[in-house]
Structures are given as C-alpha cells and as structure tokens.
Amino acid sequence: MMTGTSASSPSYQSEQIEALLAKSGWAGAQRRHLAGDASLRTFETVAEGGRNAVLMRWPFTGNQVPDAVRSYMTRVHLAQDCRSVLAIGQELRAHGFRAPEVFAADIEAGLILSEDLGRTTLVEHGRPVEERYHAAAKLLARLHGEAWPEVVKISGNTSYQVPVYTSEALIAEASLFLDWYYPELAGEAAPQEVRTEFEALWKKALSSIRSAETGWVLRDFHSPNLLWQPAAAEADRIGLIDFQDTVIGPVAYDAASLFLDARTDISVELESALRNAYVACRVDQNANFDVTSFDRAYGVMALQRITKILGIFVRLARRDNKPGYLGHLPRMQGYLQRVLDSGAVPDLKEWYLRYAR
Template identity: 40%
Template structure:
C-alpha cells in the first residue's frame, strides 16, 4: 500500500488532521489508529467526530470500557477501542460488520484484532517526534487519493491566507463536485470551497467523444470562473472568487447564503420564483459575449447548445429510462424514429431566440437574499455548464422545477411575468417563445427521466427517483403543444406515456 506522512507539531495540528479526514472518508471506510498511549489516537478520533457532527462541544467519551461508541451523524460512525478486547472473535458481538456496512469505523488498537479487520483498511500510525507527533497514513489507492485531496485543499486554504480555517461539509450534488463551508479564525464571513477536480473521460459514445464532450459540459473550473465574471459584470449576484487553483480544480468563493426560493416544507415561494423569472427576462434581453478571458492565455469560449448536445441529452430517455421502464431496450426502429423526431424539432428551434442560458436555473441553484434589493435579491450558483442556445430552456427549467412541484396556476404566473419583462424591453416574439418553451421543457424532461435512472443504476443514488412522477407530469404538459405531436405519439406508442383517450 502507498502511504502519506505528516509531522503534527502540536495538538492543534492533530485536531486539524482529524477535521481534514472528516471531509475525505466515506461509508465503508475502516480506519485503524495505532500508536502508544498518548500518541494522539483519541485526539484525532475526537476531532474527526466533532467535525462530522459540526459540533465542537460534542461529547466524545472514550470507548475503553464499552469497547464501542456509536454516533448517528451525516455518515454514521462507530468508534471502537480494542485495548481490552480478549479475542478478535468478539468483534462480531460488537456489531463491527454491520457498523462498517452502514458507515465509518474508527478503530483504536487495531493490533488486537488484526485478522478480523478488513485487509483493505486505512491505517494511521502515530509516533512521538520532538514536541509533536509523526503520522504515517497507509491505505488502498482510492482512499489515499481522497485523503491526499483533502490535504491539498488544506494547503490551498493556507496559501489563500486561511491556514487556521475550520472546514465543514456543505453539500454535494448529482455531479462529482463537492462543497465545504469555510470559517476563518479571524471571524470573517464564511466562504465556500468548491472542490471540482478535472473530469475524468468516460466511455466513447460517438465521433470519438464521451458524454461530457458531446453535451458540452464543463470538465474543469474554468467555465465557472468565466461565467461568474460575466454575470457579475452585468450586475447579477454570482459568487465573487477570492482564490483559485485552476489546475487542481479548487475555488474559494463568496457565500451567497443558504436561504432558497422554497419554504421549509419544500413548496415554492411564489414571490421568489417570480423574481427569479424576471431575472431571466433581464439576462436574456442583452446579448452575451462569447469569449471571456480569465487569465493570461486562458479564454473560455461559451459553447453552443447545438444539435449534438440536445440529442445526446435526449438519448438518456431511450438509453436509460426506456429499458428500466419496459425491461427491454428500444428497437432499432424506435431509436431511428425517436431521433428523427428530434432532428425535426431542432430544425424548428433554429428560428427561435438564442442567447446565454444557465442550464440548471432551478431551486437548488437559486438563493434568496432578503436584505438586498432588485436583482441582488437572487443569488445564482452552479452555472458552469452555461451555453448559448434557446433562451426558453432556462424558463422551462424554472417553471417546471425538477425538484419542486409547480402547479399550473403558478406556472402561468411565471410565464406571464417573463413575457411581460421581455415585452417591456421590446422586440419579443411571444408565440415563438411559447413554442420553444414547450419544446425545451420536453427536451429537459426527456433528459431528466434518463438521468434519474442512471443515477440509481450506475451511480448508486436511488433517492433521485422520487422526482420521476413530477418529471412525467411536466413532460405530459410540455407535449400539449401542437409542434410536439409527433413526440407525444412516439411516447404513447413506446409505452412511456398513456394516451388521454385511454384514461
């Protein structure tokens, strides 16, 4: 196994390492803590648990006599102390296997049950050195990679002037990006750490390209930096960027707050949605620049939401959703007919308005800032996949929010507010917009139906399947426009939708 070494000069450094490990470990990790009495095993375990709980006052009693102490945290953690273990077989009675299957196991004195612990575990070996401790971290390559990444983030924060910052898990999303909230020791407002390592290429799908390339999705943090600068220059509330390492994919950005546009019960707050759709009206009324320089020799060219990108997204319905729904894949004829329909629909889009579209403008990525005025009340995040394409796409993403049920009455109010905003600025074709809105809503929901299944089957994230009924209710409404009649008929014939006459 590979290893990492760190010199921990004092107890504060040991606590810091415990916090860094809390951002690196995941369910199924077993961590052995080895070393003499007083070497730092309990200190690092306590720091790890308090960071996982985001509670510096969390009581962490020593499990010396109970042998195990369980914590129901963001990820469940079981803290074992095997010093008094009589025989390795007693681990079964302590529920070790069950604890490991459900969360993380911290094991002090792992030498007492060497043969009963997983061979592929992480080990921290502590030895006294001068006034501090030296720790050697060993483990499987994948686990060490996660730990090394967390330590690199700590170094990045130190270089940015936040050496003593407290790091706390914030959230992840359906992508590989992760976020932390960073609290500075000097009491400055919290900041957000975006951890977005360069995307690893996937399987080749067509034309020698993988999915991210075909869909023109961001593969590093450069697009985020560029679009943030563009939005802020135009007066929109995107996060300021305080520090960046473009090569490592690390950004320290402004914390725009945590209040969203839905209430505590997960229902849409109409006033906030209306302000958000009015923001889109302002955004779409002014032509966006295509090339944004963010450093010497680094220029981001905003890609087009072109035929290739639209079709590779709609393919998710036929490649993932349809086989899951029916238990058998689409026939060659079904595939040919489906993509021929989309070719015709994309041709129709050619006559519509095109401008900057943010791509994921819906409740998880919109923040409400009640202490601000005007456009500043709406904070925008997660726009690294922005493209130039049919502006109706963003309006469809908001009005048919993938994670929130927008009833028909509110949807009509939102569309009305957007149309009013655009008409006030002149030169707006309402009929063409409404046509494109239905088309883009259909495209987005075909994509989402496939994504929910892909997240469940490929990525082990079944929780997103709860959005499937809403997705199909939205799709059914999108397909009511006459221009989408061929797609509606295809969906009925394929067994994806039930015809209204059959109800």
C-alpha cells in the same frame, strides 16, 4: 517534484487545499462537507474568524472519470475543468448579477474558494414560494436581455470558450431517456428502430425552432441553484450558482427549467403566471420581442429537458446508487403529460404516448 503520492490522490489534493487556503488568508479554517449536487464535484463549507466560504473540489483529472462518462460530457458540452466557473461567474457579476465572489482559485488543481450565498432557495417546506419564483422569472428576463460573449478572458492568457448548444448535444441529452428511462419502463433496452424514430423526430422538432432567440443558457436555472437573499436589494435577491455548464442556445430552455422546476411541484397556474411575468419583462425591454417564437421554443425545450431529466434521475438511482431521485419521477411524468397536452409538440406526442407510459 512531489514523491510518494500521485497528483490525483486524496492526500495530494488535501495538501493543495491547505496551500490554497493559507495563500488566500484562510489558513486554519474549519472545513465541513457540504451536501453537493448530482454532479461529480464535491463541496465543503469553510469558516474562519466569523467569515464563511464554499470550497468546490473539481475532481475531473487523471483517471478519476471513466472514459464513457467523459465522452458523454464532451458530446453534450459539459464543462470539464473549473475555468468555466471562473469565466461565467466573472461575466455574470460584471453584468450586475449575483454570482458568488471568488476569493481564491487553483485552476490546475480544480479548486475554487468562493462566497457562501447560503442555503435558502425558492422553495420552503417542499413548496414553491411564489414571490421568489416571480423574482427569478424577472431576473431571467433581465439576463436574456443582455448581450453575452462567446469567449471570456479570465486572466493573463487564460480564456474560456462558451460552447454552442448544438442539436446533436440536445438529442444526445434527450437520448438518456432511451438509455435509462425506457428500460426502467419496458424491462428491456430500447430497440434500434425506436431509437431511430426518436432521433428523427427530435431533429425535426429542433429544426422547427432554428430561428428562436439564442443567448447564454445557464442550463440548470431552477430552485436548487437560485439562492434567495432576503436582506438584499430587489435586483440582488437571487444568487446564481451551478452555472458552469453554460452554453449558447435557445434561451427558452432556462425558462422551461424554472417554470417546470424538476425539484418542486409547479402548478399549471403558477407556470402560466411565471411565463406571463417573463414575457411582460421581455416586451418592456423590446417591443418587438417575438412572443410566438418564444412560446414555440419553450414547448420544445420543455419537452427536451423533461425527457433528459427522466433519464438522468433513473441513471442517478441505478448507476450512482442515489435512489432518492426516483421520488421525483411522478412530478416529471406529470410535466411530460402537461407539455404533450399543450399541443406544442404534435409530431412528438404520438411517440411519447406509445413509449413513455
């Protein structure tokens, strides 16, 4: 037993990292902090002898995550240990998708050392590169044409159950709008009657797409997590990362994530072109692909994601002291208006016109 340090202390985790690197042939590697995402995870680049890797540190142990945060993660099925990364990545690679190869992992310590797929995304100089987005749309169609398991066996007796993206989880996510964005606009907490109406309308909207196609939803299928591989063959030109929160739900959700990318401006024309490219691929896979059902689900999922992200960006700015996320709000507000104007969500449109301005 170790003495003088706790299992959650930085010094203890550093010892675990060094042990993992030594055991996997990366002893003495140079480590540098890598700018992470909006989650609680942290990342480092690891370099040794001309090789490069990425070390993910998953600090969701002990008392490091407040009870309220962990409760929310549970409600919306966010992964709470690194088994999800191993399981989802393993299955993606088995189906021929470019997910980072795992070099070493310590599940108990929350550490994964994996292939470094670079930093080039679908965006250059702040603008979407259409060729890359079309490749991503086709890849997404290919992913949605596959059959995916509910349980993934990782190794030995270790397995991972892919959660179901329930209506309760989708509404809880959308309610971040009420928790954070509404007060930002109104200067006061959302009244209970506003919240009650919001939840009732969302239950009805989600019920209306109950028959929509479901499958694996990677959940953040957008430019920061789609890494362009210029030297790769066409099928491998996009590397997939940040898929740990994969759920089983309406596949149109990931289409909305890509076609209305939260991190760059997607024009109406590009959104339409990407939708058409995706649908054409799905029809090629299956002549009976239900385009009408997809479009209906796309409208609802697009509104849900936009609603959620408006709340998340304000939360990141106000609670987590990351004010840069406020710069994305005008884009999301524009997307919100676009979806409302499309007529895809008529029952919700009036509510948003009243409370989202």
